Every structure is written in C-alpha cells, then in structure tokens.
Amino acid sequence: MFMKVYTSIARTSIARTSIIRSSIRRSSTDSFWRNALHSGVRPLSCQKQLPSRQEHLHALTRTEFDVLIIGGGAAGCGCALDAAARGLKTALVEAADFASGYTSKSSKVIDGGPTALQNSIQSLDVAQLNLLRQAMKERAVMLKIAPHLNRPMPMLMPIYSGLNMPICWLGCKLYDMFAGSANIKGSHFLSKEATLDEFPLLRSKGLRGSVVYYDGQHDDARMCLALAITAAQQGATVVNHVEVIELIKQDGCCRSAGMRDVLTGKEFYVNSRMVINATGALTDLVRQMDDCKVQPIAAPSCTTMVSLPSYFGSPRYGLVSGNGSYNPSLVMLPWENHTLLGILNSDCEELTKEPAPTQAQVDCLLSQARKYLEENVELGNHHMRSAWMGIRPDVHWPYEHKYQKPTRPLQDYLVEVSDNNMITMAGGRWSTYRLMAAKAVDVAMECCPLEPEKPESNTSNLLLDGAHGWHGLLPVELMQCYDIQSDVAQHLADAYGSNAHHLLAESTPGSRRRLHCNFPYIEAEVQYAVRHEYACTVVDVLARRLRVAFVDAVATLHMLPRVLHIMSRMKDWSEHDQKLQLLLIQKFLCREMGLGSLVQPRSNVKRKQSVSSSEVDGPLRTPKAPRQLKTRQYSGLMAQPAYVEEPPIELPKKSVLSKSTSPSQQLSYRQRKQQLKRKRIQQQKQQHMCASNEVVLLPKKPVQQAIIRHKVCMTAKIKATPTPPSLPSPNASPTPLPTPLPTLLPPLTPSPKADSVGIKPTCRNNTTLRSQWRNLLIC
Ligand SMILES: Cc1cc2nc3c(=O)[nH]c(=O)nc-3n(C[C@H](O)[C@H](O)[C@H](O)COP(=O)(O)OP(=O)(O)OC[C@H]3O[C@@H](n4cnc5c(N)ncnc54)[C@H](O)[C@@H]3O)c2cc1C
Known part of the structure; x- marks a missing residue:
C-alpha cells in the first residue's frame, strides 16, 4: 500500500515539475532560462518527491x-x-x-578540541583518547556528507600569559598530530596585532597573541x-x-x-x-x-547561549577562552551574521521540555565575556538579540x-x-x-x-539531502540564474545546498522578496519548508527552518505576520488556528528565547544622551580598525553585515535657503523637496514591509530620526557645556583643532547609536577625543 502511494507521488512530481518548467520558460521577464542556457546549468534538481506527513502517518498505522x-x-x-x-x-x-x-540549541561546534585532548592525557584515559580520535574522524565525515551545512571553523585561543604560550601551542600541535589525516588544517600562532585585527574588541592589555586550531561548525537544526x-x-x-x-x-x-x-x-x-x-x-x-x-x-548539564550583534566577535574566527588554566569555559562564535556567546553553567537541577535561561545565568555569561573585552566596551542585556538554554544529555x-x-x-x-x-x-x-x-x-x-x-x-x-551536486560556487550560480542578491544566494546555498535550485525554480519573483530587510531570508523559503521540509507550525519555520528565532527574537516578531499569512494560505488555517499559532510562537519566544524578560525590543531600550555619533559603525580600538567585511572562507562571496541601516534622508532646512535666494533657486528647492519626499515615502514603504503594523516596533521615520538625533546632540551640547568654548559658526570653514585640547571639554556620554555598539564614553587617545570634539562642533 505504502509503496503504491510512493510511486504514484513520484509520477505526479514529474508532471508538476514539467509544468513549472514550461511556465518559467513562458515568462519573458525571467532571465533564468536564458542564463541557464548560456551557462549550461541544469538548475532544477531532480529532487525525489517525499511522501507527505499525512502519508507517513498512514504508513505508521499500517x-x-x-x-x-x-x-x-x-x-x-x-x-x-x-x-x-x-x-x-x-x-x-x-x-x-x-x-x-x-x-x-547546541553551540553549533563539531568539536574535538585540544582541551579534551589535554584532559584525556592528564587523566591517562585511553578510552577517552580513542573517543576523541573517533570524534575527529566523524567531523571529517560530517564535512564530507553535508558540505553545505558543515564548515571548518578556525578557533582562536587568546593568550595573556607568556608561560601559557608554549603550552597552548604544543597542545594544539599535539592535537593536529593526533587528528592525523582527519585534521582540517594545521594550527598556527597569531601575533597580538593580527589577533586584534580579527577581534577588534578583544582585551588588548597583557595580550601576547593567540593560537588558532581548527574545528567544525554547522547549522545543527x-x-x-x-x-x-x-x-x-x-x-x-x-x-x-x-x-x-x-x-x-x-x-x-x-x-x-x-x-x-x-x-x-x-x-x-x-x-x-x-x-x-x-x-x-x-x-x-x-x-x-x-x-x-x-x-x-x-x-544533564546546562549551557546558556546568547546571540549578539556581529561586531562583538569576528566574522571568521571563533574564540575559546583559555582562562589562564587552559580550560575553555566561554565560546564566542560567528553564526548567521551574528556572534553567539556561550558558557557551560552548571549541573541542571530541573529537566523541562522548554528550559528558559535565567537572568542570573545570563549575567554570569556576560560578566565572563566582559573579562575578554576591552574595558571601554559595554556589553549588557540590551545588546542581546536572543537567549536560550541548552541541556547536554550526559548520562x-x-x-x-x-x-x-x-x-x-x-x-x-x-x-x-x-x-x-x-x-x-x-x-x-x-x-x-x-x-x-x-x-x-x-x-x-x-x-x-x-x-x-x-x-x-x-x-x-551517504551524502545527505542537498549535498548532491553542491559546490563552492553555488552562490554565484544562484545569483546568475535567478537574479538574487549575494547575501540571499549565500544563505540559500548554505542552508539548502543544491536544493536551493529547486527552491528558487519553484518560486515566483514575488516570493523571492525578503521577509526582513536586515536578513537574507525570503518568502519562498516558507513555502519550501511547508511543501518539502515537514514544517507544520510557525515555530517550526521561524526557529528550525530559518533559524531567525535563535538569531534575533525581535526580528522574528517582525517577520511573523508575513510567515503566518503564507502558511495560513498554504495550510488553510482558520482564524482560530492562526490565533493558536500566534500563541505558540509567543510562548516559544518569551519562554525559550528570553523575549521580554531578557531580550528587550530595541525601541524599549533606554538610550543615553549623546555627544558624538562618530563611532556608530566606526572603530573602537583605533580610528582605522578594519570594518570586518571579509569573504567567507568556504564560499568566496562577501558576507553582508547585519543591521545595515539606511542613511536617513535629511530635508534641507528652509532657513539655510534664505529668502534672498532667487526664484529659480526657490523652484529647485521645491522640486528637490518633492523628490526627497517621494524617496522618503518609498523608504518608509520598504521599512513597513519589514516591520508589520500588527507587531508594532516600526522603525522610526528617517526624518524623525534625523531630527531626534539632532535634538539629542543639541541638548547634550547645552547640558554638557556650561561655559562652552567659542563655537565656530556652522557656515564657517572648519578651524584647526586646538592642541592640547581644552580642559573645558564636556564629560562624554555615549550616543544612542554608540551605546548600541557598546562603547563606553572613555577616550583612549587624543585622536578619538579630537574626533568626538569635532563631532560636537558639527552638531
Ligand atoms: C548548549 C549545548 C552545546 C553543545 N555543544 C556541542 C558541541 O560543541 N559539540 C557536539 O558535538 N555536541 C554538542 N552538544 C551536544 C549535542 O547537541 C547533543 O548531544 C545532541 O544534539 C543530542 O541529541 P539527542 O537526539 O540525543 O537529544 P535531543 O536533541 O534532545 O532529542 C530528543 C528528542 O526526543 C523527543 N522526545 C522526547 N520524548 C519523546 C516522546 N515521548 N515521544 C516522541 N519524542 C520524544 C524530544 O522532543 C527531542 O526532540 C551540545 C549540546 C548543548 C545543549
């Protein structure tokens, strides 16, 4: 009976596939077939149609x-x-x-780890050594059978004590030797400067350099x-x-x-x-x-994990804390354009199906992490995008x-x-x-x-689903075939492997829209998850097919209405079903991802007043610290930075165009104003698409933002400078800054944006001080 169902499905799938192909061919706007023809690419993978959940249920009982x-x-x-x-x-x-x-809810690392090796050597545990060797071999197998989901991950171990340096280095070399042919790449030493280039926020005081060894990373779900x-x-x-x-x-x-x-x-x-x-x-x-x-x-033992904005870590390297005693307790990993931070907490007292991280655990994690960050880098609850607790199933x-x-x-x-x-x-x-x-x-x-x-x-x-036909240039192929952006192509290639072709070939240009302007997730993924990946609820899609719930709980809320709409249409959900789905996702986000208790919507975070906004995206360590836009090692495509904010459109102030301007200038001003208005409406529409009106949290209007920032700067200036030095007029050409800088300089407080980047208002050197001062003058 089951076999019959299976073969008949396979036949229908072939019929459906040919319909999709012919409809695509008819579409003159889609460059897909033209490109495919030229490049010789066969984009529609011959993916075997799987039985549906209902058919599996039938088979279960029979x-x-x-x-x-x-x-x-x-x-x-x-x-x-x-x-x-x-x-x-x-x-x-x-x-x-x-x-x-x-x-x-794991740390997404496929480990071996030199520490495990060190522990086994210390305790002379031969069985443990064998297990470690096996784990290393398994890591190589995982990289082979699902290359799109697993990747090599260089792990950096910062070293603060001269004595630890040779020990760590030797440990890593032993680890390489022990892994033998299963080793990903040889460990190596990084100088202090190179370490700080990779991790600009890492504490520099006493840093001697770092040792880098290679582990694996994957998308666990x-x-x-x-x-x-x-x-x-x-x-x-x-x-x-x-x-x-x-x-x-x-x-x-x-x-x-x-x-x-x-x-x-x-x-x-x-x-x-x-x-x-x-x-x-x-x-x-x-x-x-x-x-x-x-x-x-x-x-069981508990581990608390939080997701932070990407600038806290490195886009390419993971970090394992050495802690002086060479016992890793803290990990920091790049994942989905964010930084994951985790720590092994303690034995787990209570086993539940939906464990929730507590404030005490998160405080402990953040305070441990602060030890590895520069003193003037702020890391607080308001930087967290998501927080969850994992339980290791030890026995x-x-x-x-x-x-x-x-x-x-x-x-x-x-x-x-x-x-x-x-x-x-x-x-x-x-x-x-x-x-x-x-x-x-x-x-x-x-x-x-x-x-x-x-x-x-x-x-x-046995290659896993999506690994057949996967290759390193798949993102480029997807971009050329379907005219999608590089970060979307990269994400689809990483998450779906060669099935990305199937996903995109099934989609319409309309469903290739992003679900959120800051993330590469597209609507077609929701459809694919329901059709081919057994996603039954909104939580299944947002947490385990797209992974956004683990990356950013607030952005998940923004995407929710669109995802719910698509799924409701596909699954024919009634109003009652939709309410139930909303309750489920609310429960998941609030209980398991810390939304509301630990993770606050950005608009609720109280920002301090600012003097300068110069360091919003800018450097912390030195003015020329690199913006970390580096290619991902395994793909060759540029990773997109998370949270790319559109620059606000600032309307020219009317007072700037004095009444004495000529009629022709007045006209051009009006035209320009209309033009800007149109652009602003367009921008608002785009933002509106990202943030639904049902789930509040709409980003502020750009003009409003500009005005608010301007006002904040003004108030800061007025409040902070009781006896300001003579300020140059705004129209005057910039005067050279006095050296040494006046002692009257107001105490510096972080700007709204600077605060969000985690900068404390201390100035490191005269250059930073001077740039802040210049910004104050500009404000
Ligand atoms: C924070 C953290 C970090 C980790 N880091 C690493 C790492 O770096 N490297 C590494 O290799 N491993 C790591 N692990 C371990 C790894 O993630 C786990 O060993 C592995 O995922 C456990 O899988 P499992 O299938 O045993 O358990 P689970 O994933 O918990 O699966 C058990 C499933 O059984 C289901 N279930 C329970 N009762 C029933 C029932 N009555 N009927 C039907 N279904 C039921 C549950 O719903 C659940 O989905 C980490 C784990 C955690 C939590």
Missing part, C-alpha cells in the same frame, strides 16, 4: 516495522538513517519538530532535518509532532507503542519488532515507560544496585538494552551521533534477529 525510533534529535534521526540505509523497515516519531529538543529527510528518501517513515505516550509489551518484549498526533489529538498504535529510545535528556521518561522501576541515568552508567550512587557522568555515549529488549541510546555529542546510531542498530540486529539488505552501517559515504 506497517509492522523492524525498528521504531522515539525522538527526532541528532541521535534519533541519525539512527533512522542508518537503519533505513541498511534496508530495515524503519519508523521515527518526534513529539515536537525534528531537532526541537536540545539538538537545535538543519543538519538534523537533512538526516531526517535523507532517512525518508531511503524509505524510512519519519513523522514529527507525534508523541509516544505508552509502550506495550508482548511476550516480555517491548513490541508496540501508543502514540498521539499532537496536532490533531488522534491516538493510535504502532507495531515494531524493536524499539529504540533516542529522547536525549528526557531519556528517563521513556525508560520508565518501559520499566517503572528503572533507576534514572540522566546527568551516568546505569546503577547496578538501587542504592548505588552514580559516579561522574560518562563522556562517552551509552547504548543500553532493557529487560524488555528496548534499546536506549543516550549521552554522546553531535560529533558521535553516527557512531552511536550505528551501534544502536547493530545491537538491535543482535537482540532481535532482523534481516537487513546490508548488514553493515554504510552512512559514512
């Missing part, structure tokens, strides 16, 4: 599976892919969305989704928003599971010969469903005895078989998901004689 996997995180999806690729009848159910657990989709392509039945509520035993073995479709509330049973529990940090809940007397094994060995106390958590992963033959895979990391999955399937085959087509795991060479 098939007897070899393995049923509970949990759609890294471990569960990896396991589903492994089992399906071996030819086993596989089902996977996920209570919420794929990667909605802690998989999407999209990687997990790619695993789930590839598993479906291999024939697995994968369903999100279906929760296991009961496990049923037959002949003393766990043989079927009671489930509830969370979206409809419908309950049903699924039969399977083996059940695998891959529920991460919540593993004990399912273990206790199987055997209520079983001792808990979860030993203890299962207790042998009821009263036995657990020892320290396992660094390794665990595959446990219960008395009822249920397999639990727990612990582990992103860097070991494939090994863990292969082991769990091997154990399942041992426990219940299953007969796969291929007895061995073969996922190390």
Whole structure:
C-alpha cells in the first residue's frame, strides 16, 4: 500500500515539475532560462518527491516495522538513517519538530578540541583518547556528507600569559598530530596585532597573541532535518509532532507503542519488532515507560547561549577562552551574521521540555565575556538579540544496585538494552551521533534477529539531502540564474545546498522578496519548508527552518505576520488556528528565547544622551580598525553585515535657503523637496514591509530620526557645556583643532547609536577625543 502511494507521488512530481518548467520558460521577464542556457546549468534538481506527513502517518498505522525510533534529535534521526540505509523497515516519531529538543540549541561546534585532548592525557584515559580520535574522524565525515551545512571553523585561543604560550601551542600541535589525516588544517600562532585585527574588541592589555586550531561548525537544526529527510528518501517513515505516550509489551518484549498526533489529538498504535529510545535528556521518561522501576541515568548539564550583534566577535574566527588554566569555559562564535556567546553553567537541577535561561545565568555569561573585552566596551542585556538554554544529555552508567550512587557522568555515549529488549541510546555529542546510531542498530540486529539488505552501517559515504551536486560556487550560480542578491544566494546555498535550485525554480519573483530587510531570508523559503521540509507550525519555520528565532527574537516578531499569512494560505488555517499559532510562537519566544524578560525590543531600550555619533559603525580600538567585511572562507562571496541601516534622508532646512535666494533657486528647492519626499515615502514603504503594523516596533521615520538625533546632540551640547568654548559658526570653514585640547571639554556620554555598539564614553587617545570634539562642533 505504502509503496503504491510512493510511486504514484513520484509520477505526479514529474508532471508538476514539467509544468513549472514550461511556465518559467513562458515568462519573458525571467532571465533564468536564458542564463541557464548560456551557462549550461541544469538548475532544477531532480529532487525525489517525499511522501507527505499525512502519508507517513498512514504508513505508521499500517506497517509492522523492524525498528521504531522515539525522538527526532541528532541521535534519533541519525539512527533512522542508518537503519533505513541498511534496508530495515524503519519508523521515527518526534513529539515536537525534528531537532526541537536540545539538538537545535547546541553551540553549533563539531568539536574535538585540544582541551579534551589535554584532559584525556592528564587523566591517562585511553578510552577517552580513542573517543576523541573517533570524534575527529566523524567531523571529517560530517564535512564530507553535508558540505553545505558543515564548515571548518578556525578557533582562536587568546593568550595573556607568556608561560601559557608554549603550552597552548604544543597542545594544539599535539592535537593536529593526533587528528592525523582527519585534521582540517594545521594550527598556527597569531601575533597580538593580527589577533586584534580579527577581534577588534578583544582585551588588548597583557595580550601576547593567540593560537588558532581548527574545528567544525554547522547549522545543527538543519543538519538534523537533512538526516531526517535523507532517512525518508531511503524509505524510512519519519513523522514529527507525534508523541509516544505508552509502550506495550508482548511476550516480555517491548513490541508496540501508543502514540498521539499532537496536532490533531488522534491516538493510535504502532507495531515494531524493536524499539529504540533516542529522547536525549528526557531519556528517563521513556525508560520508565518501559520499566517503572528503572533507576534514572540522566546527568544533564546546562549551557546558556546568547546571540549578539556581529561586531562583538569576528566574522571568521571563533574564540575559546583559555582562562589562564587552559580550560575553555566561554565560546564566542560567528553564526548567521551574528556572534553567539556561550558558557557551560552548571549541573541542571530541573529537566523541562522548554528550559528558559535565567537572568542570573545570563549575567554570569556576560560578566565572563566582559573579562575578554576591552574595558571601554559595554556589553549588557540590551545588546542581546536572543537567549536560550541548552541541556547536554550526559548520562551516568546505569546503577547496578538501587542504592548505588552514580559516579561522574560518562563522556562517552551509552547504548543500553532493557529487560524488555528496548534499546536506549543516550549521552554522546553531535560529533558521535553516527557512531552511536550505528551501534544502536547493530545491537538491535543482535537482540532481535532482523534481516537487513546490508548488514553493515554504510552512512559514512551517504551524502545527505542537498549535498548532491553542491559546490563552492553555488552562490554565484544562484545569483546568475535567478537574479538574487549575494547575501540571499549565500544563505540559500548554505542552508539548502543544491536544493536551493529547486527552491528558487519553484518560486515566483514575488516570493523571492525578503521577509526582513536586515536578513537574507525570503518568502519562498516558507513555502519550501511547508511543501518539502515537514514544517507544520510557525515555530517550526521561524526557529528550525530559518533559524531567525535563535538569531534575533525581535526580528522574528517582525517577520511573523508575513510567515503566518503564507502558511495560513498554504495550510488553510482558520482564524482560530492562526490565533493558536500566534500563541505558540509567543510562548516559544518569551519562554525559550528570553523575549521580554531578557531580550528587550530595541525601541524599549533606554538610550543615553549623546555627544558624538562618530563611532556608530566606526572603530573602537583605533580610528582605522578594519570594518570586518571579509569573504567567507568556504564560499568566496562577501558576507553582508547585519543591521545595515539606511542613511536617513535629511530635508534641507528652509532657513539655510534664505529668502534672498532667487526664484529659480526657490523652484529647485521645491522640486528637490518633492523628490526627497517621494524617496522618503518609498523608504518608509520598504521599512513597513519589514516591520508589520500588527507587531508594532516600526522603525522610526528617517526624518524623525534625523531630527531626534539632532535634538539629542543639541541638548547634550547645552547640558554638557556650561561655559562652552567659542563655537565656530556652522557656515564657517572648519578651524584647526586646538592642541592640547581644552580642559573645558564636556564629560562624554555615549550616543544612542554608540551605546548600541557598546562603547563606553572613555577616550583612549587624543585622536578619538579630537574626533568626538569635532563631532560636537558639527552638531
Ligand atoms: C548548549 C549545548 C552545546 C553543545 N555543544 C556541542 C558541541 O560543541 N559539540 C557536539 O558535538 N555536541 C554538542 N552538544 C551536544 C549535542 O547537541 C547533543 O548531544 C545532541 O544534539 C543530542 O541529541 P539527542 O537526539 O540525543 O537529544 P535531543 O536533541 O534532545 O532529542 C530528543 C528528542 O526526543 C523527543 N522526545 C522526547 N520524548 C519523546 C516522546 N515521548 N515521544 C516522541 N519524542 C520524544 C524530544 O522532543 C527531542 O526532540 C551540545 C549540546 C548543548 C545543549
């Protein structure tokens, strides 16, 4: 029955594809086919049409599976892919969305890390060393099977003590040797100047230089989704928003599971010969469903992560704090044109499905980060764009005895078989998901004689969805074929790989509009997520398909009405459904992303008055510190800076054009004014598109902004200078600045924009002081 559905879908997909092609060919405005013809590119990828969620649900109830996997995180999806690729009848159910657990809340690093090596050497732990070597190999495999989602990440370790320098350097070299052929690139030393060029805000006092080693970085949620989709392509039945509520035993073995479709509330049973529990940090809940007397094994630890504007970090390098003792506790990583900041907090006291970061945790994180930033750099709550808490699913060995106390958590992963033959895979990391999955399937085959087509795991060479036909010049190809901007092309190539062609070929020029002017996300992605990526709710789209909720919670609100509109049309949602979706996203943003409590909408942030706005985008360390617009290593395209503010249009003041001006000049003034008005309306319209009128937070009108800034400067000037030095008239040519500068200079306070960049009002040297003074005069 299932096979029939599958083949008929494949046929319809071919028919639909040809319709799309012919409609595109007819469109004379689209340069797509012309370019494609010239470049010889075949943009529409032959992506296999997957069964819909509804069809997967049908298959769930009607098939007897070899393995049923509970949990759609890294471990569960990896396991589903492994089992399906071996030819086993596989089902996977996920209570919420794929990667909605802690998989999407990781630090996005595929680590090895020299610290792990150092720890294993210190404790002479051979097993740990082996695991580390395996993790390094796995990192290389991940870079190979999904090159669009994984990339090399140079990690910089700043060194403040001369003694630490040779130790760190040696550690990194040992790390390179240990990785062997799986090493991404050799570690190297960076001088103090080069380090500060990469991280302009890094504390310079006492800095000796830094050591750089190479790790991997990935988009965790999209990687997990790619695993789930590839598993479906291999024939697995994968369903999100279906929760296991009961496990049923037959002949003393766990043989079927009671489930509830969370979206409809419908309950049903699924039969399977083996059940695998891959529920991460919540593993004990399912273990206790199987055997209520079983001792808990979860030993989770919390990590708080926040997203900051990109200028706090480097666009190319991650930063790992050395802390003098060479123990990394703080990481700072570039991600989606923002900087992610994270710290390992503590053991987790309470396990919840929706953990929320607390103010105390965020304060601790920010205060740690401040230690690595220049003294005059401000880093506060108002710089945060999003904040979340992740729980690492560490485990203890299962207790042998009821009263036995657990020892320290396992660094390794665990595959446990219960008395009822249920397999639990727990612990582990992103860097070991494939090994863990292969082991769990091997154990399942041992426990219940299953007969796969291929007895061995073969996922190390299996390219994931989007990796077929991916190449480094894909963004350029997309730009040439579809006439899209470079940052959009780069984002689509990174997130969808070769499927970006499919996404864009299906879209209309209208749906290639941005959802927010500061982000490269486009409307067609929402349609693609619903059609091809099993996105069921607005949260699925905004948090795990587009990732904007993790990057900027406020911008997510701006995009929400448009996304809701598109999804409502596609899914035929009633008004009640739409309200429910709004409630869900509100709950997600407020509880899990700290919106309102930790992350404030920008308009609510009280800004201090300013004297100077010269350092808005400008340098902090020296006036000529580089604006960090560098090409991304793996792509060759220019990364776009986040938050590109359109310069406000300033209307010329009428007083400047005195009444004595000639009639012809008056006319040109009126014309110019009209022209500017039209331009301003156009700009407002654009901004309005980005920020919906339903969700407030509209950016201020540019003219208003200009006037306000002007007023702020004026008041600052009046308040701050009780006895101002004689100011030159605005029309006068700029007079050379007096040296030494007058002591009457008012105390400097940060400007609204300068504040947002995180500058404290201390002046570092005369040059900065002078430029601030000049701005004061201009104001
Ligand atoms: C902050 C942080 C940083 C990390 N950093 C790194 C790193 O640098 N490198 C690295 O390699 N790893 C890292 N990790 C670890 C890595 O992210 C995790 O090991 C991995 O994602 C865990 O995946 P999982 O599938 O085991 O668990 P989860 O992702 O939590 O998945 C479990 C899933 O099971 C589902 N579920 C639960 N109960 C049920 C039920 N009854 N029915 C159906 N479904 C159910 C949940 O909804 C959930 O989606 C980090 C983790 C965190 C939190």
